[in-house]
Amino acid sequence: MYQGSMVALVTPMQDDGSVDYAALERLIDFHVNNGTQAIISVGTTGESATLDFEEHAEVIEKTVKFADGRIPVIAGTGANSTREAIELTKRAADLNADACLLVTPYYNKPTQEGLYRHFRAIAEASPIAQILYNVPGRTACDMLTHTVDRLADIDNIVGIKDATGDIDRARELVQRCGDRMAIYSGDDATALEHMLVGGKGDISVTANVAPAAMSAMCKAALAGDAAKAREANDRLNGLHKKLFLESNPIPVKWAVHQLGLIGPAIRLPLTQLSEQYHDAVRSAMREAGII
Numbered sequence: 663m664y665q666g667s668m669v670a671l672v673t674p675m676q677d678d679g680s681v682d683y684a685a686l687e688r689l690i691d692f693h694v695n696n697g698t699q700a701i702i703s704v705g706t707t708g709e710s711a712t713l714d715f716e717e718h719a720e721v722i723e724k725t726v727k728f729a730d731g732r733i734p735v736i737a738g739t740g741a742n743s744t745r746e747a748i749e750l751t752k753r754a755a756d757l758n759a760d761a762c763l764l765v766t767p768y769y770n771k772p773t774q775e776g777l778y779r780h781f782r783a784i785a786e787a788s789p790i791a792q793i794l795y796n797v798p799g800r801t802a803c804d805m806l807t808h809t810v811d812r813l814a815d816i817d818n819i820v821g822i823k824d825a826t827g828d829i830d831r832a833r834e835l836v837q838r839c840g841d842r843m844a845i846y847s848g849d850d851a852t853a854l855e856h857m858l859v860g861g862k863g864d865i866s867v868t869a870n871v872a873p874a875a876m877s878a879m880c881k882a883a884l885a886g887d888a889a890k891a892r893e894a895n896d897r898l899n900g901l902h903k904k905l906f907l908e909s910n911p912i913p914v915k916w917a918v919h920q921l922g923l924i925g926p927a928i929r930l931p932l933t934q935l936s937e938q939y940h941d942a943v944r945s946a947m948r949e950a951g952i953i
Contacts, residue, residue, distance in 0.1 A: 663791060663820055663844065664734055664761070665862040665884060666699035667876040669869040670707035672915050673721060674924035681717060683724050685924045690728040692923060697877035698733065698869055701725060702763055705738035706800065707867055707911045712929040718750065723757045740765030740795060744780050748787040761791035763823060763865075768801035774809045785816045792818055797825035797848060807834050814842040823848040823865045829855050836860035850902040854895045857883035867910055868901045871917045872950045900946030907939045917943055920953065 671693075674685035693701060703725040704710045704718050713721065722737045729735050737754035739762040741747040751762050766772075767780060785792055794813065798804035804826075813819050822839070824832055825848030832852075835845045836859060846863050847856035853864035857880065869876040875898055882891035905913045912928065916935035919926045920943075926934055935943065947953045 664700045664736070665844070665880075666864075667697070667869050667873065667880040668700035668702060668736070668846070668863055668865045669693055669698045669873065669876075670702045670705045670865050670867055671725075672870055672911050672918055672924065673704065673708040673713070674918075675927035675929065677925065677927050679927065679929055681713075681721060682925060682927075686721070686724060687728045688923055689918075690725065690733070693869075693873050694729075694732045696873035698873045699863070699877065699880075700734040700736055700760075701729060702736045702738060702865055703759070705763055705795075705865075706765070706797070707870070707914065708738060709911065709929055709932070710738050710740075712932070715750070719753050719757065722754050722759055726758050734760040736761045736763050736793065738763045738765070740767075742767035742770050744783055747780070747784050751784055751788045751790065751792070755788050755790040759790070761793060761820065762788075763793045763795050765795040765797065766801050766803045766805050768803060771803055774806055777803070777805050778809050778812055781813050781819065782816060785813075785818050789818055791820045793821040793823060793844075793846070794819065795823040795825070795848065797823075799825070807831065807838060810835060810843075811838050814839040820844060821846055821862070824856070824861075825849050827852045829859060832856045832861055833859045850905075851899075854879065854883055854891055858886075858888055858891070867905055867914050868898055870914050871905075871921060871947065872898060872901060872952050875950060875952075897950050900949045904939075904943045904946040907942060908935060913939065913943050916940075917947060920944065920947065
């Protein structure tokens with residue numbers, strides 16, 4: 663359904679902490695014009711954890727409006743409460759999102775059976791296409807391959823964002839589930855290798871600042887041109903690493919601000935990028951050829 667470079671879009675904010683919708687429209691035009699193949703709205707990188715329910719829905723609504731059918735919009739609707747995830751997913755469907763991205767429940771550490779029932783309940787509650795999201799480094803919850811295998815039999819669960827960075831895991835997911843769902847990388851540093859073993863694309867932080875380069879790299883990898891993909895990725899490796907010097911999305915929001923696309927604001931408990939890291943991120947941006 664979706665493939666290639668898919669940006670986990672930052673949510674631009676005014677100095678008072680309100681969402682900056684004029685900047686959001688600029689960002690969407692920027693990605694359409696630079697070859698990004700889908701937008702993930704209000705995911706982790708979009709500060710979903712700091713937006714209330716109505717803000718969350720409004721950002722999805724505005725993103726769909728500004729995209730205007732030019733690029734698919736995948737709404738982040740995951741939660742650690744199954745009821746809340748169902749409510750968000752239904753709202754995203756009503757707002758005409760193309761699909762939803764659902765992170766594993768964080769903090770409460772469900773069992774594998776609990777994960778299966780959680781995602782099955784959401785899928786049964788709304789027919790919208792749904793992509794699972796496994797990022798144990800942030801959630802303290804790892805959805806194992808056998809659980810993904812069970813969920814792949816549910817018709818409207820169409821993919822998984824695997825952010826483990828484990829290529830053996832990616833290969834196993836492709837082998838066991840790739841005929842029933844798309845397997846996406848959620849880890850920029852290993853996305854190239856992930857696609858070369860059968861992944862369908864990268865849900866990317868780096869694409870926020872280097873959309874054209876990420877799109878070119880993903881297209882080459884999906885075409886099986888490993889040499890061309892590695893050449894493109896070599897210029898991006900600095901960004902893949904330096905955009906995680908502090909917790910995401912702190913560095914990437916600072917980098918997008920340096921491009922003049924958004925203001926510097928970020929919501930507490932997140933803070934703006936520490937000055938000691940400015941030169942490192944700026945250097946990675948130069949290496950990528952974007953400044």
